[in-house]
Amino acid sequence: MKIEEVNNSKKEVSFFFFERVNLMKIEYNLIKTEKNTKARLGTIKTNYGTVETPMFMPVGTKATVKGLSPEEVKETGSAIILANTYHLWLRPGEDIVEKAGGLHKFMNYDGPILTDSGGFQVFSLAKNKKKDITEEGVHFKSHIDGKALFLTPEKSIEIQNKLDSDIAMSFDECPPASASYEYLKNSVERTIRWAKRGKETHRNPNQSLFGIVQGGAYEDLRKYSAIETVKLDFDGYSIGGVANDGESKEDMYKAIDYSIPYLPENKVRYLMGVGEPIDIIEGVIRGVDIFDCVLPTRIARHGQAFTRNGKINLNNAKYKEDFTPIEESCDCYACKHYTKAYIRHLLNTGEMLGGRLLSIHNIRFLIRLTEELREAIKEDRILEYKEEFLEKYH
RNA sequence: GCGGUAUUGGUGAAGUGGUUAACACGCUGGUUUGUGGCACCAGUAUGCAAGGGUUCGAUUCCCUUAUACCGCC
Numbered sequence: 073m074k075i076e077e078v079n080n081s082k083k084e085v086s087f088f089f090f091e092r093v094n095l096m097k098i099e100y101n102l103i104k105t106e107k108n109t110k111a112r113l114g115t116i117k118t119n120y121g122t123v124e125t126p127m128f129m130p131v132g133t134k135a136t137v138k139g140l141s142p143e144e145v146k147e148t149g150s151a152i153i154l155a156n157t158y159h160l161w162l163r164p165g166e167d168i169v170e171k172a173g174g175l176h177k178f179m180n181y182d183g184p185i186l187t188d189s190g191g192f193q194v195f196s197l198a199k200n201k202k203k204d205i206t207e208e209g210v211h212f213k214s215h216i217d218g219k220a221l222f223l224t225p226e227k228s229i230e231i232q233n234k235l236d237s238d239i240a241m242s243f244d245e246c247p248p249a250s251a252s253y254e255y256l257k258n259s260v261e262r263t264i265r266w267a268k269r270g271k272e273t274h275r276n277p278n279q280s281l282f283g284i285v286q287g288g289a290y291e292d293l294r295k296y297s298a299i300e301t302v303k304l305d306f307d308g309y310s311i312g313g314v315a316n317d318g319e320s321k322e323d324m325y326k327a328i329d330y331s332i333p334y335l336p337e338n339k340v341r342y343l344m345g346v347g348e349p350i351d352i353i354e355g356v357i358r359g360v361d362i363f364d365c366v367l368p369t370r371i372a373r374h375g376q377a378f379t380r381n382g383k384i385n386l387n388n389a390k391y392k393e394d395f396t397p398i399e400e401s402c403d404c405y406a407c408k409h410y411t412k413a414y415i416r417h418l419l420n421t422g423e424m425l426g427g428r429l430l431s432i433h434n435i436r437f438l439i440r441l442t443e444e445l446r447e448a449i450k451e452d453r454i455l456e457y458k459e460e461f462l463e464k465y466h
Numbered sequence: 467g468c469g470g471u472a473u474u475g476g477u478g479a480a481g482u483g484g485u486u487a488a489c490a491c492g493c494u495g496g497u498u499u500g501u502g503g504c505a506c507c508a509g510u511a512u513g514c515a516a517g518g519g520u521u522c523g524a525u526u527c528c529c530u531u532a533u534a535c536c537g538c539c
Contacts, residue, residue, distance in 0.1 A: 131500080131501065132501095133500095133501050134501090138501080138504095139504095154500070156500085156501080159501090159502095186500095188500050189500085191500080192500045192501095193500090193501095193502085195500095196500090196501080196502080197502055215502040216502085241500075244500095246500075284500090310500080312500070313500095314499085314500095315499040315500090316499085316500095319499095324499090342500090343500095344499095344500040345499050346499055346500090347499040348499060351499070363499095364499095364500060365499050365500080365501095366498085366499070366500085366501045366503095367498070367499050367501095369501080370498060370499090370501065370503070370505090371497095371498060373503080373504050373505085374497085374498070374503085374504075374505070374506090375504090376497095376498085385495080385496080387494095387495090388494085388495080389493085389494070389495095419504090422504070424504080426504090427504060
């Protein structure tokens, strides 16, 4: 390649000049519903391109999918990524991101971004710690320096407006799976009031806002939460409060089944925090369109890889001399170029590349899963697909 | 050749005349679902150089041998 060519190609990938394709809220387009289930095939038109659903979104809490560059994330086929209001609020602060020209420019990512509201962090960071959930908002302590913090529905939305993500989430309470019916009932009602306050605060015309359905595994609470949230007319709806605290899969599936019937057909449905390949399949069958989860990147850093035969641990001694890829059938960068023995060596010696390669593989694994689910919906054979998948995946 | 000191698991080591030999690393497994996480959890010496003795009881005291290191001829 000549020098001029290098310079030209550089110019093409320079993200400081990337522009939005559109200036609008998202548009969900339902293409078809699978014949035998509630599984849906659709598209979401965003300011940064159109994505197909069902879709999995990797998590990049602090404006980075841990270990990977935006180019590497895109190479896995991921469209939307997730970032977090709470973390970016503390560091570097939403004003700095705003000065940078918004989250996309700040992190040099020209795909759609969804920001979580911080509601989950109140649950996960302040777990077993002092926190005070009031009608006004939540008092809790910074996980960085212990400073007293106060997050309200209004504050969360204001921060997200400045971050300029494509999709903002309502500030909800995410109660533990162990919460009592009485507690959940009050919590659901408060979350609805918070959702209303957040919507009234929302200003960014190019940013969509989602409402969150709560209510644990109780049918009446999920129904109530869904109906009341939908009345507020959001751009999309999510099912929250699942996969928490060792909640059983049965309860998770119930939470979905009890919520979905009350969500509008023409809006995207997002199951928050899921997950496991099996749960993604079950979610799709129940009518969920998009998912997010830290699992592919977290287990990658801990040495594990998704495969068609289940999770494997690349730390295991049996891979010392295994000079084959993680999966022969996988088209990801890691599988095309590296062996299990090499990745095990990287993990064993604490080299960064090990976790990076596994992150790429695991994200690609879930993206391929959703690609196959889309094909299965087109062909009305999603139940067969599930059976085939479960036969091998243990 | 003589004298001294030492010898505890894969490694570095603690320890005591008396129930299961500390701790760390390593090793071997496992966990992880809107990321306080390159994290966490669990397992990992039937034996304290070898043999013999003293003792109710010895890794701990004594003797012999082996090995290592340090002095002296």
